Every structure is written in C-alpha cells, then in structure tokens.
Amino acid sequence: MPSFSAPSRGIADYLAAAADHCVRVVHGIADEDLGRPTPCPDYDVRRLTDHLIQMSEQFQLLARKEDSDFGTTPGNAGVRPDWREHFARECEGLVAAWAEPGAEEGTTGSLEMPAATVGRMALLDLAVHGWDLARATEQGYVPDPGGLGVVRELRETMAAIGPTGRSMGAFGPAVQAPANATEWDKLLAETGRDPHWSRG
Numbered sequence: 075m076p077s078f079s080a081p082s083r084g085i086a087d088y089l090a091a092a093a094d095h096c097v098r099v100v101h102g103i104a105d106e107d108l109g110r111p112t113p114c115p116d117y118d119v120r121r122l123t124d125h126l127i128q129m130s131e132q133f134q135l136l137a138r139k140e141d142s143d144f145g146t147t148p149g150n151a152g153v154r155p156d157w158r159e160h161f162a163r164e165c166e167g168l169v170a171a172w173a174e175p176g177a178e179e180g181t182t183g184s185l186e187m188p189a190a191t192v193g194r195m196a197l198l199d200l201a202v203h204g205w206d207l208a209r210a211t212e213q214g215y216v217p218d219p220g221g222l223g224v225v226r227e228l229r230e231t232m233a234a235i236g237p238t239g240r241s242m243g244a245f246g247p248a249v250q251a252p253a254n255a256t257e258w259d260k261l262l263a264e265t266g267r268d269p270h271w272s273r274g
Contacts, residue, residue, distance in 0.1 A: 085193035086173035088224050092197055093165035095219045096126070096204035100161050102213050108152045112210040113271040114203065115246075119210050123151035123161070126203050130164035133196040136182045137171035139189070168196065194231040201228060202265055209271055217258040225257045232264045240266075 100123060108120035117125065127150050132142040150157045171177060178190040201217065201224060208215035218224040239245045246266025251259050259269035 084173070085178055085190065085197060086169050087222060088197050088227050089172055089193070089200065090169045091219045091222050091224055092201045092204065093130075093169055095216055096200050096207075097162045097165055099204050099208045099211070099213055099215065100126070101158050103151075103158070103207065103211050105152060107211045110210050110273060112206045113267050114206045117206075119207060120151045121147070122203055122206055122210075123157070124149055126200070126207075127151075127157070127161050127164055129196065129199045129203075130161065130168045133192070133199075134164070134167050134171040136192050136196075137168075137174065137177045137189070139180065139182050142183065165200075168200075172196070191231075191235065194227065195235065197224070198228055198231055202262070202267075205262070206267075210273055212273070217261075225261060228261050229257060229264075232261060236264055 103119060103123065108118070108123075110119045112119055112122050114122055124147050128144065128147050132144055135142045150160060154160060172193050178193055180189050181187060182189045182192050205215050205217065207213075236245065236248070240247065245264075249263045249266060249268065251263035252269065255263065255269065262269045
C-alpha cells in the first residue's frame with residue numbers, strides 16, 4: 075500500500091495525509107460491504123467509492139487548469155478487479171498534481187473559482203467521504219493523520235464555501251453538533267452529517 079508524500083508545503087501536504095488514510099479505508103472495504111448505506115444518504119458504499127475515484131481523477135485535471143467532467147460517474151468498485159489499487163493510484167496522482175508549482179495559483183474549473191479553493195474542495199471531499207466509508211464499513215477513522223492541521227483547514231474551507239455549497243445541493247442543511255463536539259464533529263455537522271451515525 076503506497077504512502078503519499080508531497081515535496082512542498084501547501085494543499086498537497088493536507089491531501090497527502092488525507093489520501094493515505096482514505097486509501098487504507100478503501101482497501102478495508104470488503105466486496106460484501108458495497109451495498110451498505112453510508113452517512114451520505116444518496117450513496118451506498120459502491121457509489122460513494124466510485125464518486126471518490128472520479129473525484130480523484132477530475133481534481134487532477136483541475137490542478138492542471140484543464141477541463142473536468144463530473145457529469146457521469148463510471149462504475150469501478152466491484153466492477154474492475156483492481157478498483158482498490160486504482161483508487162490508490164489516482165490519489166497518488168491527485169497529490170502530485172496539486173504539488174506542482176502554480177497549482178494553487180489563478181483560477182480553474184468552469185466556475186472560474188480560485189484554484190486554492192478548488193484544491194481545498196478536493197481535500198474536503200476526500201476527508202469527509204473517507205469518514206463516510208469508514209463509518210459504513212465499521213472501520214476506524216483518523217480525521218487529522220499526522221497532526222498537520224487538516225481539520226482546521228477544512229473548517230476554514232467550510233466557512234468559505236458552505237453556504238454556496240448548500241445552495242447547490244453539495245451539502246445538506248447543517249445540523250446541531252453535540253455539546254461536547256470535537257472540531258471534527260463540528261465539521262461533520264456543518265456538512266449535514268450526524269457525527270454519531272452508525273449503520274445499526
């Protein structure tokens with residue numbers, strides 16, 4: 075199983091930490107888990123894994139200021155025999171793309187968003203959906219592997235893009251975090267998730 079690293083400080087460092095842990099979660103998904111529900115109500119494990127594979131592919135294009143297409147999600151999980159390894163390779167490419175000089179500069183994507191914001195959207199997708207998959211398959215999840223400040227970065231990202239994301243249907247309505255909520259729990263609540271979700 076690869077270990078991801080980035081040659082310079084920046085969004086690639088956070089992506090590397092999140093990717094390393096998310097790949098471990100995906101490698102822990104059994105074939106019989108693919109039909110299980112996840113905390114993301116529109117996705118079961120199979121569809122959410124396919125979404126993450128697509129995300130890791132398309133955000134590489136955005137890092138290079140190329141056109142992306144999130145319209146159709148190809149079926150990979152449970153279809154191609156190497157889907158777990160395929161996800162790992164795409165995550166490695168994702169980290170490398172955002173580590174390239176200039177990746178966080180300028181604008182990218184059809185919405186002409188700041189590239190730095192787009193990179194943090196990739197981080198949010200990877201980290202939160204990694205948690206979704208871990209919960210759905212009863213695996214442990216570490217929200218800030220390596221103590222790099224991933225959660226802090228994600229809270230700042232949600233503060234910046236949360237309202238727009240909700241209006242576009244990317245996040246559900248924010249829910250009330252528990253009184254003793256951690257910063258990670260607060261982030262999950264901001265994305266419309268129950269931090270204590272379990273598959274029952």
